[in-house]
Amino acid sequence: MTVDVTPAELYRRMYRIRLLEERLLDLFATGALVGTTHTCIGQEANAVGVIAHLDPERDIVVSNHRCHGHYIAFQDDIFGLLAEVMGRVDGVCSGKGGSQHLCSGNFYTNGVQGSIVPLATGMAMAEKRTHGDTVVCVFIGDGTLGQGVVYECLNMASLWRLPLLVVCEDNRIAQTTPRALAIAGDVAARATPFGVESAAYATTDVLEVLDAAGAAVEYVRREQAPYFLVLETHRLRAHSKSDDTRDPVEIAAMAAEDPLLVLAPHLPDAERREIEAEAEAELAEVAAAAERSPVAGRSVTGAGAPS
Amino acid sequence: MSTRCVEDLNAALVEIFETRDDVELIGEDLLDPYGGAFNASKGLSERWPDRVLTTPISEASLFGIAAGMAIRGRRPILEIMFGDFLALGFDQIVNGISKFREMYDDQVSVPLVVRAPMGGRRGYGPTHSQSLEKLLIGVPNLTVVAASEFHDWGALLHAAVDSDDPVFFIESKIAYGKPARRPAGGYVDGWAVRETPGPFPAVRLSASGFADDQVTIVTYGPAAPIAMDAATEMLLEDEVFSEVLVLGRVHPLDLAPITDSLARTGALVTVEEGGVTGGFGAEIAAQVQSTSWSDLRHPVVRIGARDGIIPSAPGLEDEALPSVADVVGAVERLV
Structure with a gap:
């Protein structure tokens, strides 16, 4: 399946995600933000390539702790996300959810590994009952494969033929634990005994992801049946803010496959620079607006309610 | 009224299915002729095969699946075969179901x-x-309802x-039959009854007609008949009036x-079938x-x-669970 989206537009979508997440890391590094965040820097091709095929009015995205890229790709709402992470009243959940508990329209995230897969499965059940042409797309990571509910849900989604697309973004590391210490056997093959179609790709080229995801989304929409799509990728930054235990040499090698670098030759340099400048100006404006939004909760004076 | 509590429950499920098409029942072993391990769901799958979903033994996921259905506009009723199996769903209950609306x-x-x-x-x-x-007591944003043999099970389920x-x-479980x-x-049984307003009423039973009871006994669920039997025994043998x-x-x-x-009354005994540490009576x-x-x-x-x-052995089980004598002993200490 093809969608009408140019390399320049794909670049723009990925670059806006990158820019926002770099800003978030800066804000945490300078102490301007407290709490936690998990960036998808290096993995943007997945969010953009998969979600290009989804319709925010009709389809559903369920995501995890590393959700910013998915959110922006699906809802195009940098302000709501930034204000949320900054704890402002104009955040998408008024500051209650924060970085990893977002909800807007047909987009939902939760921060517990694995728990989102049953949720997405239930949503697929409801949508199949009420609509019949919806795709529910849930993003998990390789670390999530340690959770038993993933396999319970592959079983039920197949048994009941639910329109569930499970996208496993395999960055080969779960927080600090390398895949070799957590995962036995083959990742994509895990879907097979449940009768779930699957495919695996190792690429950070958004054009390749776009093609792979197109086929997967079309299958789920047409067949109203589950699909397990594995996208091997690179997490170029820490799990969270500063907890990266990997060898810098290893990270530098992965950075050569940065999806922005991979896509850059597909558009003229001048156009690329223009996209970058526009995105930077947009973020500056959005960040200033988020800064003006009132801080959530400052009227609360005490933590405990006496009783 | 001579129907058993489980029949009242089943009749309410049928009424709910007849009047609402957004309600679905999901859980294990629900299909007719079995109709669930305690037969509460009997007759539903034959009439509404598309709205009764019998599932694999996957409780940890079923709570999340039901939550996902509910968020997307359905009204699922999840039947858990034994309440003990709630333990399998606690991530979904605590980190999802109870939080979604507020977070x-x-x-x-x-x-x-x-x-x-x-x-x-x-x-x-x-x-x-x-x-x-x-x-579940103390998990924010959850409502926990307990159907006892003193309640109208159908009304509670509708609510x-x-x-x-x-x-x-x-x-x-013991009230089903x-x-x-x-x-x-x-x-x-000769006790004056008042029910509190609201969808999940407390049933108040007073030996004195809410005049001069000497002790308040608060209970729920399967402990309710124990409390009531103890209160009746105290009334008949010692002329102690209580409100249950x-x-x-x-x-x-x-x-x-x-x-x-x-x-x-100025005196309170709480009676629950679970352990008292960190429990209903403690709160x-x-x-x-x-x-x-x-x-x-x-x-x-x-x-x-x-x-x-x-x-498991009945004699040992009786020793572990609260008895009428335990409640009588507690009341005697207070009056």
Whole structure:
């Protein structure tokens, strides 16, 4: 399946995600933000390539702790996300959810590994009952494969033929634990005994992801049946803010496959620079607006309610 | 009224299915002719095959699946075969179901009913006899309803399904086979009855007609008949008048009927079938020492299961679970 989206537009979508997440890391590094965040820097091709095929009015995205890229790709709402992470009243959940508990329209995230897969499965059940042409797309990571509910849900989604697309973004590391210490056997093959179609790709080229995801989304929409799509990728930054235990040499090698670098030759340099400048100006404006939004909760004076 | 509580429940499920097409029943072994392990769901799958979903043994996922359905506009009723198996769903319950509405800033609601049979005295042993609802008490944003043999099970279930927020509907396993003891002319077995207003009423039974009772006994679910038998024994043998308050909702607590009763009696015994540590009675005791300090003439006494497992052998099970004699002993200390 093809969608009408140019390399320049794909670049723009990925670059806006990158820019926002770099800003978030800066804000945490300078102490301007407290709490936690998990960036998808290096993995943007997945969010953009998969979600290009989804319709925010009709389809559903369920995501995890590393959700910013998915959110922006699906809802195009940098302000709501930034204000949320900054704890402002104009955040998408008024500051209650924060970085990893977002909800807007047909987009939902939760921060517990694995728990989102049953949720997405239930949503697929409801949508199949009420609509019949919806795709529910849930993003998990390789670390999530340690959770038993993933396999319970592959079983039920197949048994009941639910329109569930499970996208496993395999960055080969779960927080600090390398895949070799957590995962036995083959990742994509895990879907097979449940009768779930699957495919695996190792690429950070958004054009390749776009093609792979197109086929997967079309299958789920047409067949109203589950699909397990594995996208091997690179997490170029820490799990969270500063907890990266990997060898810098290893990270530098992965950075050569940065999806922005991979896509850059597909558009003229001048156009690329223009996209970058526009995105930077947009973020500056959005960040200033988020800064003006009132801080959530400052009227609360005490933590405990006496009783 | 001679129908058994499980039949009342089943009739309510049928009425709900007849009147609402957004309600679905999901759980294990639901299909006819079986209709669920306690037959509460009998007859539903034959009439509504598309709205009764029998599932694999995957409780950890089923709670999340039901939540996902609820967020997307369905009204699932999740039947858990034994309440003990709630333990399998605790991530979904605590980190999802209870949180979604508030953490998503009221953009979603989770109109989900979880039906779970609880309680012992059927010899099912340590993992099929517990009263685990105390683990739900204190989880914010959950409603925990307890159907006892003094309640109108159908009315409670209708109210649970009508709720826009998650309701855990705890069914007393030993009450399934008994007829509900509902008031006729304002009395049950000669005891005056009042019910609190609201969807999940507390049933108040007073030997003195709410005049000069000497002790308040607060209970719920499968412990209610124990409390009532003890109160009856005290009345007949010692002429001790008591008010027995059978709560219909155990979380969040509605303290008003308890403080109202304590203002007259000044003495409180709580009776639950689960263990008392960190439980139902503990929460009530904490709250009434704040609201009713000047009314209390005695320390609150909590009666519940011994700490430990609920053994399988009937004699051992009886030793573990609270008895009529335990409640009588507690009341005797207070009056």
